Each structure stands twice: as structure tokens, then as C-alpha cells.
Amino acid sequence: MTFLQEVVDLLLAYIVESFDRETKVIDFHYPNELLQLNNWELQDEPATLDDILISCRATLKYAIKTAHPRYFNQLSTGLDMVGLAADWLTSTANTNMFTYEVAPVFVLLEYVTLKKMREIIGWPDGRGDGIFSPGGAISNMYAMLLARFKMFPEVKEKGMSSVPRLAAFTSEHSHFSIKKGAAALGIGTESVICIKADECGKLIPADLERRILEAKQKGFVPFFVSATAGTTVYGAFDPLIAISDICRKYNVWMHVDGAWGGSLLMSGRHRWKLDGVERANSVTWNPHKMMSVPLQCSALLNLLTPQGLMQNCNQMHACYLFQQDKHYDLSYDTGDKALQCGRHVDIFKLWLMWRAKVGGLACGRFVPYIIAAYLFPLSLVCVFPQPQHTNVCFWYLPPGIRYMEDKEEQKKRLHKVAPVIKARMMEYGTTMVSYQPQGDKVNFFRMVISNPAATFEDIDFLIEEIERLGHDL
């Protein structure tokens, strides 16, 4: 207990430091260097508790301070104290989601929360089903599994050889997990057809319809459309109403990947971006992103048609877990719906934060919108005409290439700018922001604001830092 308290003292000090702008975001070292800086190898002799505390200190010293107001590198940033407390409680309770028997409270909280999320999506009386899964990629995989099983239930026993060639559709800006899911499920990445997006990154419905018809002509059976609510890079929202019209016309399962943007459903001001989501068959929504719930917390929600779809799709009736002669209502033994057997308790942190902040979860979080709006005009050369979410993508053109006449040469040189600035940022440890190319666009910075601790000042700092670090390039 003294040991645990000592670790807690370390952690509390780390948290205070993480929010302090005087602290570095990262004390960066190259992998080989870091391997030598500390004795990370597993020894043959047990360490004392004092040594263990030293290991904890070293681990924190070289960790990225993801709560730091100047850490903008990923969609999940920040650290919420209620969420953290809930995660500590979850670790202490150390149980598993498979049955009511071993996780009575957590199973009920999952039930209550999933229902609330479905109500917010707009499904009548919050009807439907759902599950918390280990991340958005797996949530999207569940959606694809359900869509396939609904159309061809024999696939469960007989596999894909009993089924015609399937086709799935998603925007060229959608998340790579759609293809990853198709590869794993035996559908194949070639069956994922990428639909054109406009300059803002939104899927073009006319192209979707064209590609569905084309696939049908080629003998494929269209079974799944994944629309994105908040793309990873541009933060674009696909036009859900138009997409749902097409899905209904061709009788295709409509999934909405709202891993990033789904949390806007909680905001009176921004939820219009997801208009039409209530027409979807399934929705991915990751509270660990915009809602700042500690990692991981991702839900797949589905409208319950037909009854028991997820259960029927995945269940295997393991009789050591899901005995049918138990003394309580077996509908609370939800584990057989899952792809997993043991399932980590991800619900409590969301439930407790929701309770502490309610709408505030959303409203508080929408400070990032104000920050993003502040960044946009400052952001050097923008990649897209108008931000739709808190993503802002831009190029920094150092003076040496700013006025180059040879545009091809300029592009080539510009492509190398962001990686060098990023490397320098990490070496100085002052801030972190992501970069990438996209299609024919060379490397640009993707700023994304989800940390409630970030202020206008931090944005000014970032822009100045990019200029400082890239001026000579």
C-alpha cells in the first residue's frame, strides 16, 4: 500500500508537469539511444520495490506528455481527471465484460450508456444493440461483419465460398480500417471500392451511385457502404442523407464511421453535420477522441434489425461461460456477441465522465472549435477551402522556396519541409503536430485540436515554432 501510494505520488507529479508549458512535450531519443539510456532488459534477478519505482520514473521521463497543451499529434489528446480516476478504479476492479456474473455493475453501465448513445443517434426509443470494442478499427470491422451476416447468414458456417463476390464502398478519404477489415474478413481489399471525394474531402454521392451500378454490372453484390463523419485528415463529413438515399435504393447496409466526428452528436451547435445518421444501420463512435475519455473507448452501435443480429452473428455458446441454467436474466450476459472472449472494461471511464460533465462533455470539448477557427486564417497555405471540424491542414513554405518559379521543383522541395520540421520539433521537444501527403498533395501539416487545455497562445506558439524550425529550409 505504501508502494502504491508512492507510485501515485509520482503520477500526480507527472500530471502537474504534463500541463505545464515550461515542460517539454517529449524528451526525445532515437530508439537505439533510448535502449541504452536505461536498463530496459528483463533481468534474471528480481528488482526491489525501490528499483521498480526507478523504472516507473524512467518510463515517465521518456514518455510523450499527451496531456500537454502543445501536443497536437493525434486525434486523442488531453487527460481528464474524472476519466483517469475511473480508469484507475477499473484496473483495481480487474474484471472482464463477458458476463453479468463477473461484472454486474459494468454490464449494466454498458447497457445504460449504449441505450443513451442510440437515443442521441436518433433511433426510436434508443432501440438497437451495440458493444464497446478495442478501438475504431474493430468497431468498423463489427459493422462489416453484421452487414455481411445480415445479407448472407450462411457465411458463418460455410464461409465466403458460399457467398457471391461482395463489394463495399467508402470514400477515398476514409480510414484505412475499412480495407483492413475487408482483408481480415476474407472479403479482400479489391472488393473495397473507393469513392471520389470533393476538395473538402466529402464523398461525392453521384460517384457512389455510379460505382454501385458498375459493381453490380460486374457481378459483385454491394453489401456495405461506410460513410465517414469526420475524416482522419481533413475532418470532412460525408453527406449522410444523400448516401442513405442511395443505400436504401440499392438495399445496402449503411455504416457511419464517426470514430472522430461522432461526438458532435452531443452538441446542439454542430450535430447538423451528422444529419441523416439516424438512417444508418450502424455507427462507430469513439469517446476516446473528441470526448477525451482515456484510451481506449470505442463503441459500435447498430439499429436492431433483425432482432439479435449481433448475437447470432458472433455467438458460439461456450458452455463454460454462458450457461443457460443460470439464476438471473441471461440477456445481461452480453459476452457472446463479441469477437473477443475476455473483454476489457472500457465503459466506466465514459460513464463516470458523462455523469460529471453531461452535455458539458460535448460543450466543454467544443472550445477546440474556437481554437481551430482561430488557427485557420493563420495557417499559412491551407490545403482545403474551409474547415469542417477541428482539423486544419496546411503547408509552410520556407522563404527559400516561397517564390520559386519552377512549380514542380517547389513541390519537390516542399514535400521535404514538413518531415524536417517535425524531426526538429521532436528533438527540441517543444510541440508535436502530424504531417502527411494525400493523393497528389505533397507533405502538409495536419493540425488537429482535441485537447481542452490548448489556447490561442499555444496556436501562436506552434506557428512561430514552425517558422523558427523551418526558416532555413
Added chain:
Amino acid sequence: MTFLQEVVDLLLAYIVESFDRETKVIDFHYPNELLQLNNWELQDEPATLDDILISCRATLKYAIKTAHPRYFNQLSTGLDMVGLAADWLTSTANTNMFTYEVAPVFVLLEYVTLKKMREIIGWPDGRGDGIFSPGGAISNMYAMLLARFKMFPEVKEKGMSSVPRLAAFTSEHSHFSIKKGAAALGIGTESVICIKADECGKLIPADLERRILEAKQKGFVPFFVSATAGTTVYGAFDPLIAISDICRKYNVWMHVDGAWGGSLLMSGRHRWKLDGVERANSVTWNPHKMMSVPLQCSALLNLLTPQGLMQNCNQMHACYLFQQDKHYDLSYDTGDKALQCGRHVDIFKLWLMWRAKVGGLACGRFVPYIIAAYLFPLSLVCVFPQPQHTNVCFWYLPPGIRYMEDKEEQKKRLHKVAPVIKARMMEYGTTMVSYQPQGDKVNFFRMVISNPAATFEDIDFLIEEIERLGHDL
């Protein structure tokens, strides 16, 4: 910070209580009752921090005390203080495993630990690959994915329609995740062929060979054999050497599902049960079971043939995460190997516990063997002749049916005994043990010992409690 400290104080008190035999294992309520006992619904008004503390207290009050010395219900029991501290640190660091960029220390620790685990398996120089995944079912799914991709790499792009009908083989006592994986991956449950087990629950190699030949004759391509090291119910170890001979003969991927028994690899005294594991192509090993690492911690390890198999199987080259022009050694960006995108940090708790206990992790843990040996002769009517692991399965025959002459009627009545005793155990909250039927065997108790806090006295208590609660049946 005061709030966090108050939650910690609650948690420390809960831990002390959990180890106290005077405390109930569970304060049981039926779902509808529990829903009404506390206000679990999500409100429209934010709660105060005092209310949040009350919610934490209520959650702990109705939680199962999985660390309690008389909680025997699952394979994962107990609570280790170093592991818990490590999990609290992980939550505080709140990062993601996808790249070295955002998780430098954790990525290195995963690298170091996976290598050590492969050395322990016995692969030359610890060569190979691996990943920590969200549980044994997903680890087994990875193995099946790798086996399929190795034989038919075109499946990734073209799906299962480009591949002949596959056949996988596993014991009738194996874990249900093998079938679940086959269903999800588009292989189909009918392609999973169940091999006969002997009375101890071990796979019969002659039956495996017969069924492989039969499948080939029917035009199936055998691609995957999953042997089990520690079955869920009996704790049986399949004969790995004989199985590997067959796998080599027919050129089939050999997987060892050591989710439960894999930890015996760390014990000089017990590792012979896994002799032959070094011949496997892949191994599932869950430190969250016998090694008492907090939930979840599961690894899939694979022998690296050919080079980069896991990467090639799953990678999608997302250019917003896995930029190829980064400034450090990109082989540490391991995220594209995963089925997931974001991946929870499960490594630190294992690494820290390993450091604190080393072999002790194993040796200390093998107290449960002594306890299991003590239980076996006491355990009323045993289901199998000889325990191989810490699983002991037995029937309790109440006096009213003990001497019945009509054996069919006796079986029918006996089938109802365990569920009633279990229900009563939970209502009294004194202890918890699992039960189930298996094949033609009616409901029996499955005792499993993995909690290092359990003693002979707790076993005596369990047996007496079963007699007390079932005497009238």
C-alpha cells in the same frame, strides 16, 4: 488532485477489503434490482465531484472482488500490486501503441518483452515476431490470419473467393475462439474440424491425422492446426511433439493456444508439459491468466518465416501514421502489423511485474499447483482421472441422490445440482466457482486455482460450502 487522491484512498480501502476473508466475494443483486438500487442512469445535469465519489463507492460496493482468496470463478483472478501500479501509470500516460513517435518507451518494452518470450518458447535467438492483442481470442485470430496469408497471400486483395476451401483442426476441448475466428475471417465454422480428445482432454494425434486425410480427400486444403496448452475446462495439454510431426508431414501451420497454460514455460518444473512448443509456427500466451497480470495482457508470438509475414498480412500503409520519411528507425513503428489502429498499452504491467518477480512470476504462481493437488483427492467425484494443471473438475452428489439406483434419473437430478449451488453461493456471496456440462457429462464444478492468495483453508471452505448449500438437493 485532491479528487484523484480521494479516489485512490477509496481504492486502497477496497483492495484491503478484497483480500479479507471476512468480506463477501460479492454483494449479489439481480439485474433489475441492481438497476434500482442506485441511480445509474445518465442524467441531464452534471454531478458534483462529491456525487462522483459516491458513484465510485457504489460501483465498488457491487463489484465482484476478483482478488478475494475465495473467488475461483475464472482463469484470471487475484490482484498484483506491481501490476496494478503499472496499469495506473499506463492510464496516466494515456497513449497509443501505433508508433514509436507517440509511445517510445512502451514500443521498446514490447520489443524487449516479446523477444524474451520467444527465447523462452525456444525459438533460436528469440527470432520471430509478435504483438500484444486485446485477449486470447484475438491472438488466436491473428494466428489463423497468418497461416492463411502464408499459404495464400492473394487472399488479402482477392478474398476467400480466390482460395480453395480451407480446413482448420483443433481438439473438441479447445477454446471456442477458434470457431469464432473462422466465422469472422470468412472461413466458416464448418471448416473447423474437431478432433477427438482422450478422457483427460488431450487431443488424440491419430484422430488428427485421420481427419486431415479425410479433409484432403474431400478437396479441402488443411492450413491450420491449433493445439491447446491448457484447455479451459480440464486444463489438458495436447501432445505437441506428436502434433508437430503431423503438421510437418502435411505442411500445415501449427499454432499453440497457450492462453491458459503458456505461462508454465517459465517454470522449470512444469514446462515439460509444453515440450514441442518450439516447433510451433505461432503461440498464444496470456500473462493475464496464470501470471496474474491485470486484465488485459495477451500476446501472439510467431516464428518469423517468412520475414515480415505479420506486417505484410495486415499492413495498409496509412500515410498519416506510418510516414516513410520519418527521422528514426521505422522498424519501431509496429502499428501497421495490427488488426487494430489505436492499440491499448498492455505491455507495461507485464514488463514491470516481470522485472519485480522474474522467475518468481512463475514460481510464486505455482503455489496454485500445490493447492490444486490438495483439492484433487477432496473433490468429491472427479470428472477426469488426473489433473494436469490447476483445473479440478468434480461433481457433488447430495445425499438425496447419492445412492439412487436409476442412473439416468440420477444424472438428470445431478445436472441441476451445480446451478442451484452456484446461485446460492452468489446470493450468500461467500465464494464463487464455475460449473458447466461437457459432452455427455452433466453439470460439474470447474475449480481453477490461479489466485496466489488462496490457501488450503480456502479449499476446505469451498468444499464445506458446497456441502452446506447443496445438502438438501
